[in-house]
Amino acid sequence: TNNDPNCVPLNPFKPLTQDVITYLTFNPSASTSTLEQEVLSAYATGGVLTLPAGEVQVVIGGEYRKEKNFIGAVAEYNPDDPAYVPDYGVVQNPLRGQYDVKEIFGELSVPILANLPFAHKLSVDAAVRASDYSTAGKTTSWKYGLQYAPVRDLRLRATYGKAVRAPNISEVFTASSISGQWLYDPCNYYMTYRTETTKDTRANCAVLNPANKNSYWLWTEVEKKGNPDLEVETAKTLTVGLVAQPRFMKNFTMSVDYYDIDLSNVIAAVEPQTIINKCVDAPMQNNPYCNLVVREAGTNNLLRVVKQNINLAKRTNRGVDVEMDYFTDLSSWGWGADSGRLSLNLVFTRLKENKITPDPENPQNVTSTLGIFGFPKWKGVTRLSYQKGPLWASWSFRYFSAMRMNTTINPENYFPYRTKSILYHDFNVWYDVKKNVAVGIGMSNVFDTPPPRYPGAEAGGAYFGDEGWQSGVFDVVGRTGFINIKFKR
Numbered sequence: 001t002n003n004d005p006n007c008v009p010l011n012p013f014k015p016l017t018q019d020v021i022t023y024l025t026f027n028p029s030a031s032t033s034t035l036e037q038e039v040l041s042a043y044a045t046g047g048v049l050t051l052p053a054g055e056v057q058v059v060i061g062g063e064y065r066k067e068k069n070f071i072g073a074v075a076e077y078n079p080d081d082p083a084y085v086p087d088y089g090v091v092q093n094p095l096r097g098q099y100d101v102k103e104i105f106g107e108l109s110v111p112i113l114a115n116l117p118f119a120h121k122l123s124v125d126a127a128v129r130a131s132d133y134s135t136a137g138k139t140t141s142w143k144y145g146l147q148y149a150p151v152r153d154l155r156l157r158a159t160y161g162k163a164v165r166a167p168n169i170s171e172v173f174t175a176s177s178i179s180g181q182w183l184y185d186p187c188n189y190y191m192t193y194r195t196e197t198t199k200d201t202r203a204n205c206a207v208l209n210p211a212n213k214n215s216y217w218l219w220t221e222v223e224k225k226g227n228p229d230l231e232v233e234t235a236k237t238l239t240v241g242l243v244a245q246p247r248f249m250k251n252f253t254m255s256v257d258y259y260d261i262d263l264s265n266v267i268a269a270v271e272p273q274t275i276i277n278k279c280v281d282a283p284m285q286n287n288p289y290c291n292l293v294v295r296e297a298g299t300n301n302l303l304r305v306v307k308q309n310i311n312l313a314k315r316t317n318r319g320v321d322v323e324m325d326y327f328t329d330l331s332s333w334g335w336g337a338d339s340g341r342l343s344l345n346l347v348f349t350r351l352k353e354n355k356i357t358p359d360p361e362n363p364q365n366v367t368s369t370l371g372i373f374g375f376p377k378w379k380g381v382t383r384l385s386y387q388k389g390p391l392w393a394s395w396s397f398r399y400f401s402a403m404r405m406n407t408t409i410n411p412e413n414y415f416p417y418r419t420k421s422i423l424y425h426d427f428n429v430w431y432d433v434k435k436n437v438a439v440g441i442g443m444s445n446v447f448d449t450p451p452p453r454y455p456g457a458e459a460g461g462a463y464f465g466d467e468g469w470q471s472g473v474f475d476v477v478g479r480t481g482f483i484n485i486k487f488k489r
Contacts, residue, residue, distance in 0.1 A: 063102075068096070165267075183302065187210050235263045266315055341387045349380060382397045403461065405456045438488075445477075
């Protein structure tokens with residue numbers, strides 16, 4: 001029985017009328033969020049000393065930034081708003097957040113050798129930045145760099161440093177909202193035989209002993225909110241590479257760089273079910289996951305799970321980036337004096353390692369997502385362009401190597417266990433009608449290549465793991481075109 005006086009009956013055997021569509025359509029109010037930023041910075045740069053190889057360059061400076069963010073709430077979800085509808089089962093509150101940061105920084109570049117046999121150029125550089133955040137406290141980042149060109153055509157480069165990222169306003173001050181989700185209690189009779197249980201699971205569940213342990217799925221409140229206790233993320237980074245510009249190949253440049261990134265104290269949100277499981281699968285004392293689980297007094301039944309960003313994970317990322325650029329005037333090929341310019345650009349990445357350790361206190365629990373949806377071993381874009389006067393046209397090739405749906409898919413138990421590689425074609429054409437007016441047409445996925453015939457690929461190939469959602473790379477829309485007009489003042 002529906003006691004709503006505005007209810008419009010629905011007949012599933014007839015087309016929906018506009019009255020039924022209007023009644024079933026949910027049109028919540030819009031929420032409004034604003035961000036304000038104030039920046040005051042000053043720096044000085046110049047040469048301080050002349051060496052035989054060149055001038056020593058120095059930069060020193062300071063900066064002050066202040067950010068304010070008002071995060072609005074949807075009126076139907078806000079209990080303090082007259083339009084609040086409790087039947088929706090969602091509670092959301094507006095919130096104001098702000099922080100400020102004071103920074104000082106310095107950079108130094110020192111030329112060591114120049115224009116010598118097997119030392120066309122050798123230089124070193126260094127940089128440091130000290131920051132004081134009102135939210136995350138004091139941090140220091142730094143780097144050291146080396147550039148060495150034995151000859152003019154070849155340059156070697158290397159950088160090692162420490163980078164930091166302070167939590168942003170949305171991670172610290174996200175407005176609290178409460179909704180619901182079907183979850184299970186790992187201490188019920190069904191779940192104590194999970195394959196991923198540990199020696200601590202049974203002992204912890206014996207202590208908790210929830211009253212409703214005969215229930216499987218439980219409708220549980222999930223509270224999402226910011227975390228004012230977040231600390232900064234820290235990354236140790238190493239890049240080593242070379243740049244080649246051979247004189248015998250005019251207008252050609254190629255670079256190859258190896259990168260090695262170790263990220264610790266990663267700011268990430270863990271899913272509610274994972275939070276509950278990790279609380280009982282490890283000692284509960286000083287367990288950060290248990291601080292996010294609320295149980296009912298007296299019964300110890302699950303009551304609420306708090307989903308917020310926390311500093312837990314460690315991530316390692318290693319790979320190789322390759323880029324190549326070449327252009328030529330077609331007149332040099334004998335096509336005439338005004339035949340235009342042809343350009344080729346290639347950018348590819350070979351991912352060698354992508355691992356995440358959700359809990360640094362259990363370093364043996366490592367998940368490798370190399371070759372998983374969102375993390376192909378190879379991906380890249382090749383773009384061929386042509387320009388003549390006001391006309392510019394390009395054809396692009398986007399490539400992604402084979403991928404698996406998740407970390408448990410393997411050739412022993414599944415067939416097919418991974419997709420085939422995929423290639424998309426795109427083109428763009430622009431014409432400058434006037435100095436400040438340009439017209440463009442283009443098309444993405446020219447040959448209407450569908451996603452691979454593989455579970456999950458039809459949704460774009462998104463992946464969810466300990467590091468959160470990773471967007472998919474497969475085109476689920478198909479061939480699309482556009483017409484644009486650009487005006488410049």
